[in-house]
Amino acid sequence: LKNEHLPLYHITNPPYLYLGYIRKHKETQEYLKLFEGKNEGYQDLYQIAMINDLRNNIENLIYIIPSNFLFGASVSNKFRLDLLKYYNINKMFIFETKIFEYTGTNICIGFFKKKPIPKSEIIEFSGIKIRKKDKIVEKSYILKPEFNYRAGSGSERIPKEHIEMCSKILNIPIIVGGGVSNKDDARCLVEAGADVVVMGTFLENNLLRDNGTSLKGIIEEIKNAGKTQKKNYLIK
CATH class of the missing domain: 3.40.50.150 (Vaccinia Virus protein VP39)
Structure with a gap:
């Protein structure tokens, strides 16, 4: 060969x-x-x-x-x-x-x-x-x-195609969690139709590491992406 x-x-x-x-x-x-x-x-x-x-x-x-x-x-x-x-x-x-x-x-x-x-x-x-x-x-x-490249660890972002499909056929808020580790992940979920983004795993791994700086960046990205989707995202 x-x-x-x-x-x-x-x-x-x-x-x-x-x-x-x-x-x-x-x-x-x-x-x-x-x-x-x-x-x-x-x-x-x-x-x-x-x-x-x-x-x-x-x-x-x-x-x-x-x-x-x-x-x-x-x-x-x-x-x-x-x-x-x-x-x-x-x-x-x-x-x-x-x-x-x-x-x-x-x-x-x-x-x-x-x-x-x-x-x-x-x-x-x-x-x-x-x-x-x-x-x-x-x-x-x-x-x-x-x-650590581990599957099923909360690191996997839900495919945007699944969110898009649910948002088209369901007349209820779409709650999406898991796999959000940066601004691009957050924007992808919002643009696909997510109404609520849950970020438990991200908080566990990053909140204390940089005093919330990365979290603030993701929150701003969610707000900006929401504007293009004509949605007003509240942070709780």
Whole structure:
């Protein structure tokens, strides 16, 4: 493939073995050495596999990995921050049912593409959830570095298309919460038709950090965006 100047893809189902399990079981403790040195801080063998692809400059990855890659907290925070500085997620298939007999966790299939320039930035991608009885649900994900790129952490802004649809068919105030971390997020929600913007997660993470400066900026953005929508927003 290199000789033909074709893009390299690494498509794999790597071993999953959580560091906590390795430490507790004598038969797996030989793998502890893999988590030393440059791999210190990672929590699973699959994380080391993906980081090695990064170190070897592989541009395209298709990985079958535990879904805690997306939803895990301490088990995945460091790994996501390290990996997603260099890779975008193009698509993700998330299985909410058991796939492998000997794997005690649900899995996902992720499609990753190397960024032209490393950057800690917001990552947006489409996800397809496969539930029981082959029910399929499509969902848009927005992962933010300030939330360790964790899905379902309050960091995901509701897609504006959903708000627009609700505002057209419902004759009631549209209350939207979650995922507001900057002025652009706030303006997007207001312009899509939100009547009330809830900002609990933002307040928890930022209010004391800058004495409310960023919050004031977002409030002004909401007011200005409201004027273009002919709405008068009250701040409570």
